[in-house]
Amino acid sequence: MNQGTGPFRPDLLQGKTVLVTGGATGLGRAMAEGFAELGARIALAGRREEKLREAEALLSAAGCDVYVHSCDVRDPAAIAALADALDSRFGGIDVLVNNAAGNFISPTERLSHRAVDAVLNIVLHGTFYTTLEFGKRWIDAGRSGTMLNIVTTYAETGSAFVVPSAAAKAGVLALTRSLAVEWARYGIRQVAIAPGPFPTEGAWSRLLPTPELAQNMIDRIPLGRVGSKEELVHLAAFLVSDYAAYLNGECVTIDGGEWLQGAGQFNGLLDVTDDQWDQLAAMIKSTKS
Ligand code: HXC
Ligand code: NAP
Numbered sequence: 001m002n003q004g005t006g007p008f009r010p011d012l013l014q015g016k017t018v019l020v021t022g023g024a025t026g027l028g029r030a031m032a033e034g035f036a037e038l039g040a041r042i043a044l045a046g047r048r049e050e051k052l053r054e055a056e057a058l059l060s061a062a063g064c065d066v067y068v069h070s071c072d073v074r075d076p077a078a079i080a081a082l083a084d085a086l087d088s089r090f091g092g093i094d095v096l097v098n099n100a101a102g103n104f105i106s107p108t109e110r111l112s113h114r115a116v117d118a119v120l121n122i123v124l125h126g127t128f129y130t131t132l133e134f135g136k137r138w139i140d141a142g143r144s145g146t147m148l149n150i151v152t153t154y155a156e157t158g159s160a161f162v163v164p165s166a167a168a169k170a171g172v173l174a175l176t177r178s179l180a181v182e183w184a185r186y187g188i189r190q191v192a193i194a195p196g197p198f199p200t201e202g203a204w205s206r207l208l209p210t211p212e213l214a215q216n217m218i219d220r221i222p223l224g225r226v227g228s229k230e231e232l233v234h235l236a237a238f239l240v241s242d243y244a245a246y247l248n249g250e251c252v253t254i255d256g257g258e259w260l261q262g263a264g265q266f267n268g269l270l271d272v273t274d275d276q277w278d279q280l281a282a283m284i285k286s287t288k289s
Contacts, residue, residue: 005037006234012241014039017090019082021073021130022100024051026200027150027232031097034233035240036064043086043093045071046100073100073126079133092143095240096134098127098172099150103165104206116164123168128175135179135188144187146240149176151251153194153259162207173251180249189248191239196255198227223256 005012018035022028023044032042036059044066046052052068059066067089071082086093102122106115131147138145154162155169173192180190197208197217208214218226235254238244253259261267272280 006034006230006237008038008234008237008241010038012038012237012243016094016240017041017043017086017092018095018097018240019043019045019086019093019134020097020099021045021071021126023097024048024055024068026202027195027198027229028097028099029055030229030233031099031236032059032066033062034230034237036062036066038237038241040095041065041090042067043090044068045073045082047072073130074121076129076133079129083133083137087137092137092141093134093145094143095146095148096130097148097150097236097240098130100126101150101165103162103203105161107161108163111164119164120168123165124171127172131175131179135183138188139183139186142186144189146189146191147176147179148236148240149173149190149192151176151192151194153196153253153255155194155251157259157263176251177249184248189245191244191247191249192251193232193235193239194251194253194255194259195232196221196227196253196258198229198232220261221256221258222261225256227254227256 013035016039018032018040020028020032020042023032023042024046028044032044032055036042042059042064044052044055045068047070049070052070056066056068067086069082069085071078073079100122102119127149134145135147137143149172151169151173152165154166155173158166158170176190176192179188183190204214208217218224232254235252239247239252
């Protein structure tokens, strides 16, 4: 991404080893590149070997100490093998970014139980399995660490047409908040990011596959635009850094105000013109009772 170090000193993440699941594409890859520019050693996990190799080449060309490992987060044995490999290669990790996800839009009544499982197994079970594997290792080793979970704004509210994802991300948010309390005594910190719309091939092809759907989404955002990867990366870098050491259990929304726009009862009044406001004010002021 070559974004420079943004608002940060260039050694912000020096000495930290960060594992990003689903880190070979999209937002995961952007975070990996951004963290590398801030001095982190990077490990990437995902299913597709060719995507991992592509990201590895890019990161190592930029001077990053990078390790990639094909791993399906739905498979606890594969996660244990990944953790063993990271123990050998880096002596363990300091930050786990649970970013891997699966999702698509569909009327819920059209889903088979296998379609429900496809999403729940990646998002909820996969995140739980990696959290458990690396959490246990940190606790056994007396090592502190940070877990950053990438959720969605509808983890709080639910959303029609992405119901398995909404249920799974709500579960991940509950995991974040629960372990923030339970594992703080081991020096393990939990944080989450709830991104609004950030264009990536993976999300757009499955969730906003036509220009009309994409434009409808943009029209809902008070700031009138989608997010940029750099904006998300800067937030993530701060949250996993030692400067956020007192943040625990917090989920930070970065969505241009989109979810609040959908929530406020009178938000539809954004469409009222100045002339209409004049008329409405006159009507209201003339009301005597
Ligand atoms: C209905 C579908 C479907 C669809 C798959 N299925 N796609 N059903 N509508 N569009 C069904 C299949 O028919 C099958 O059920 C079952 O789901 C499993 O399908 P597989 O293709 O075998 O699954 P799998 O190979 O495990 O792939 C998982 C996946 C896929 C989730 C379906 O899309 C994937 O790999 N996604 C990873 C990347 C991704 O989704 N990125 C987006 C993240 S964005 P049957 O009954 O036929 O066997 C995000 C938040 C975005 O999370 C917020 C947006 C602004
Ligand atoms: P993406 O590029 O499709 O990222 C998903 C990644 O997860 C891919 O690299 C994928 O790689 C990996 N993955 C999927 N299933 C896996 C499995 N079983 N095991 C290991 N890795 C797996 O989409 P993205 O937009 O960057 O999404 C990244 C994160 O941001 C996700 O958590 C998503 O829910 C969240 N998010 C995105 C947006 C947005 O607007 N883009 C909004 C809200 C939240 P493989 O297929 O090679 O395994």
